[in-house]
Amino acid sequence: MLDILFQDDYLVAVNKPHDLLVHRSTIANDVAEFALQILRDQLGRKVYPAHRIDRKTGGVLLFALDKDAERAMQQQFADNKVSKKYLAIVRGYTDDSGKIDYPLRKENGTLQEAFTAYTTLHCAEIQVPLGKHDTSRYSLVEVSPTTGRMHQIRKHMAHIFHPIIGDRTHGCNKQNKL
Structure with missing residues (x-):
């Protein structure tokens, strides 16, 4: 179970522990659990990662709750309207x-x-x-x-x-x- 830091109708922010992949990847075929899958099962609905952070990095990870919110968040990141620290x-x-x-x-x-x-x-x-x-x-x-x-x-x-x-x-x- 992931610690939910924020949730509204469009977005959910979780505390991703270190050593957890955001989603399935060909570079880690042996890994069975991913933040995407854990949160999807936890909320009982599809979620879409708005960005990624390295497997070995812990911190705030933002997911969109629908495709429109995902596109909007990815545009915010692309336009540098979101800062990451x-x-x-x-x-x-x-x-x-x-x-x-x-x-x-x-x-x-x-x-x-x-x-x-x-x-x-x-x-x-x-x-x-x-x-x-x-x-x-x-x-x-x-x-x-x-x-x-x-x-x-x-x-x-x-x-x-x-x-x-x-x-x-x-x-x-x-x-x-x-």
Whole structure:
């Protein structure tokens, strides 16, 4: 059962736990449960995802309750009338704020524009040696993508040498073991 945060006649917002796919995918054939299916069964009606978030990401996920609401929400996202904000712990001390303008490659090889802004909320240094350093430094950042590319935040933060802690694909596996 998913925790419903908001519901009206057109939309429902749920708290998607990490490690749950939004919908069935060919890249995860072994997965039996999806947010779409769980919510559909929970409400007893069809639901339509207005957007997606990565499997390993937890947070607010918005579903439309009919096709018209789905189209309207997708248009809102396309027109950047909806903002998305994420919190991430990244390796190292980040600048106070920044904008990342770095195109990302689709699976078919085509480059797509991708823009991400971030603001540093807090920095911390812990007395745990890692590699040649006597301590480990981290930043808590609020990240706001203005485009919605696959793994955009993960790829962008790694691109500026501040990979997200826990990201096994684009991150630092030595840091992930802490």
